[in-house]
Amino acid sequence: MKHRKGVTAFEQVLLLNASFEPLNIINWKRAIKLVFLGKVEVVKESEREVRSVSISMRVPSIVRLVRFIGLNRKEVKFSRENIYARDRFQCQYCGRRFTPQNLTYDHIIPRSRGGVTEWSNIVTCCIPCNRRKGGKTPEEAGLSLIKRPSKPSWLWSFHSRFAIQNPPPSWREYLFWSVELVE
Structure with a gap:
């Protein structure tokens, strides 16, 4: 297929x-392949176009699976990255x-006082605050x-993958629930 109108x-x-x-989030080639296999339907198209010898089509912006896939509701892995x-x-x-390089994590109740390394006792902390707190x-x-x-929750982990800085406008109505609600 030839790339038209700047398709990358x-x-x-x-x-x-x-x-x-x-x-x-998948690349456009995989999306088109899934369309031709009948596994997805196009919800919205972009302005970009691709062509082969016999066909021309606009590149999908959003596709939807024809069959429902159940979500794997696993626990969120306890890791420095997920704490941050x-x-x-x-x-x-x-x-x-801060950037990850300028962060550490802190035990609210210090380990020296019986504090455990688990979600409810660990917070993200900058280095100056960590030094100030010490073992207190x-x-x-x-x-x-x-x-x-x-x-x-597993839902946070799943949705956090879609916390995209500047999603295409056509995606926003499908990603609205991934933002934090104001109390």
């Missing part, structure tokens, strides 16, 4: 479940945002938590 190999297509929930993502790369003591509790160090930590 990295053109992305939103893949929806039959229930219109986002499942994945849960806390949105924000120090839970001073409130500033937040209260003893004169610090307070921005929010109490909790274990994320």
